[in-house]
Amino acid sequence: MARIPSCTSAIASFSCALGAMSEPVYQNIQTKTSLQKLQEENKALAANLTISETKLLDAVPSSSKPPAVKKDETCKCDVGWEPHGGKCYFFSPYDADWDKSRNICRVLGGHLVVIESREEQRFLESRLREKMEHAEDKFWIGLTDAETEGEWLWVDGSRLDERVTFWLGNEPDNWTGENPDGEDCVRMGEKAGARDLMVWVDKSCKLPHKSICEKQERTLPLYQNIQTKKSLQQLQDKYDAVATNLTIYQNIQTKKSLQQLQDKYDAVATNLTNETCKCFVGWEPHGGKCYFFSPYDADWDKSRNICRVLGGHLVVIESREEQRFLESRLREKMEHAEDKFWIGLTDAETEGEWLWVDGSRLDERVTFWIGYEPDNWKMYNLGGENCVGMGEKVGARNLKCWFDKNCIELHKSICEKQERKLPHTCV
Numbered sequence: 001m002a003r004i005p006s007c008t009s010a011i012a013s014f015s016c017a018l019g020a021m022s023e024p025v026y027q028n029i030q031t032k033t034s035l036q037k038l039q040e041e042n043k044a045l046a047a048n049l050t051i052s053e054t055k056l057l058d059a060v061p062s063s064s065k066p067p068a069v070k071k072d073e074t075c076k077c078d079v080g081w082e083p084h085g086g087k088c089y090f091f092s093p094y095d096a097d098w099d100k101s102r103n104i105c106r107v108l109g110g111h112l113v114v115i116e117s118r119e120e121q122r123f124l125e126s127r128l129r130e131k132m133e134h135a136e137d138k139f140w141i142g143l144t145d146a147e148t149e150g151e152w153l154w155v156d157g158s159r160l161d162e163r164v165t166f167w168l169g170n171e172p173d174n175w176t177g178e179n180p181d182g183e184d185c186v187r188m189g190e191k192a193g194a195r196d197l198m199v200w201v202d203k204s205c206k207l208p209h210k211s212i213c214e215k216q217e218r219t220l221p222l223y224q225n226i227q228t229k230k231s232l233q234q235l236q237d238k239y240d241a242v243a244t245n246l247t248i249y250q251n252i253q254t255k256k257s258l259q260q261l262q263d264k265y266d267a268v269a270t271n272l273t274n275e276t277c278k279c280f281v282g283w284e285p286h287g288g289k290c291y292f293f294s295p296y297d298a299d300w301d302k303s304r305n306i307c308r309v310l311g312g313h314l315v316v317i318e319s320r321e322e323q324r325f326l327e328s329r330l331r332e333k334m335e336h337a338e339d340k341f342w343i344g345l346t347d348a349e350t351e352g353e354w355l356w357v358d359g360s361r362l363d364e365r366v367t368f369w370i371g372y373e374p375d376n377w378k379m380y381n382l383g384g385e386n387c388v389g390m391g392e393k394v395g396a397r398n399l400k401c402w403f404d405k406n407c408i409e410l411h412k413s414i415c416e417k418q419e420r421k422l423p424h425t426c427v
Contacts, residue, residue: 076217078280079420080311083217084123089113090213091131091139094309098185101140101211102155107296107306109282110215112142114154121166121197124212128189128199135191140211143186143200149174152186165200172202179204218281278419285419286325291315292415293333293341300387303342303413304357312417314344316356323368323399326414330391330401337393342413343402345388351376354388370396374404381406 077088092104105111115121128139142155152160152172166188174182185205203209279290294306307313317323330341344357354362354374370392376384387407405411 081215082127085120086217087214088217089124089127091127092211092213092309094305095208095210097208098140098144098205101209102142103296104306104309105142105211105213107294108213108215108310110213111155112140113212113214114142114156114158115164115166117164118197121164124188125166125190125194125197125199129191129193132189132191137191138187138189138201138203138209140185140187140209141200144184144205145172145202146184146205149182149184166194166197167200168194168198171200174202179206283417284329287322288419289416290419291326291329293329294413294415297410297412299410300342300346300407303411304344307344307413307415310415310417312415313357314342315414315416316344316358316360317366317368318363319366320399323366326390327368327392327396327399327401331393331395334391334393339393340389340391340403340405340411342387342389342411345402346386346407347374347404348386348407351384351386368396368398368400368402370400370403373402376404381408 077083081088081090083089088110090105090108090110092101094101094104096104102112113124115124132138143152143160144155145152147153154160168190172183172186174184176182181204183202183204185203186200187203187207187209188199188201190199279285283290283292285291290312292307292310292312294303296303296306298306304314315326317326334340345354345362346357347354349355356362368390374385374388376386378384383406385404385406387405388402389405389409389411390401390403392401
């Protein structure tokens with residue numbers, strides 16, 4: 001039997017393996033003719049493909065047949081975000097002032113919402129009526145005149161289009177009753193509904209409210225040429241038909257070659273692993289978990305809340321291998337020696353009794369304290385040091401880079417959550 005040449009793509013595998021079958025193998029002229037015709041169509045199709053081999057391989061499913069062409073919404077927005085009109089929206093349940101709300105949206109990879117049309121306002125106003133728990137349960141949007149009074153700008157730098165405004169009543173009024181600096185930030189929401197969508201109100205930027213974040217939908221790695229994909233499906237169907245007919249023949253070499261071809265095709269499909277949807281954008285996969293290295297400096301409690309908003313929690317380190325991964329990544333991410341990261345370990349409830357944020361006790365066999373830590377130093381805070389950070393820019397001996405610190409210090413943080421189980425459409 002002729003040796004099957006090496007192939008670099010699923011389609012090339014068909015061509016190579018089919019071309020390797022020698023003529024004496026076939027005893028049925030009709031089958032040979034069908035196979036020759038199939039090979040010619042295969043070559044013609046390969047020449048006309050408008051997508052690269054790499055993208056085609058990425059698109060091959062785990063079954064032997066390509067999937068039906070359909071628009072897939074599964075992975076366009078992260079979990080917790082709602083798709084609408086080409087954007088993804090996150091209705092943050094975290095009460096914070098306008099600046100902190102803006103930073104939370106940035107951490108999430110987006111920005112406070114910029115409302116560009118009446119249709120978008122209608123969608124948001126409708127969703128808020130469902131989400132608001134009471135009349136004062138308002139949401140910040142990305143509109144402010146903090147730089148110049150009366151000059152309203154969106155967070156993307158664009159000026160407010162006066163033709164697309166939804167001020168309630170006599171707003172904006174820049175009332176100084178709550179804050180002598182006036183009201184420079186905009187919130188929205190009317191639990192009972194609003195007349196003509198008018199729900200914008202200017203308020204003091206220091207008030208705590210929920211917020212609306214937005215970002216663009218992700219572009220999915222879909223097939224770029226529908227006609228080519230249909231042709232590929234037709235080719236697969238014809239291949240299956242030829243394969244079915246060949247089973248009636250007693251020529252062992254032919255059946256063996258066909259099996260080798262199928263094995264190669266299955267191997268290509270099986271080995272294709274698409275990590276796109278296991279972790280959200282900005283999260284890093286490792287060992288069945290997703291990690292987010294937050295660039296937002298905050299105290300330990302706020303860092304914990306940020307992780308919760310992101311759908312996870314401050315990292316719980318369960319093994320030496322996990323510590324090695326994190327220590328290595330921090331050395332790359334730290335900009336200077338004091339650029340530390342909070343982890344999910346604290347003895348705030350009982351001094352010396354270290355607990356992870358998931359409620360589990362610290363396993364003394366898996367600790368990585370540096371030097372004489374933890375020392376509960378009280379020089380700057382009589383309450384001591386009850387929260388744990390980590391990180392050594394120059395590297396840590398034996399991975400030991402944990403230290404207890406005052407929980408109100410501002411540091412970056414590491415969030416984690418479990419990888420998602422991939423839906424079939426994301427593979």
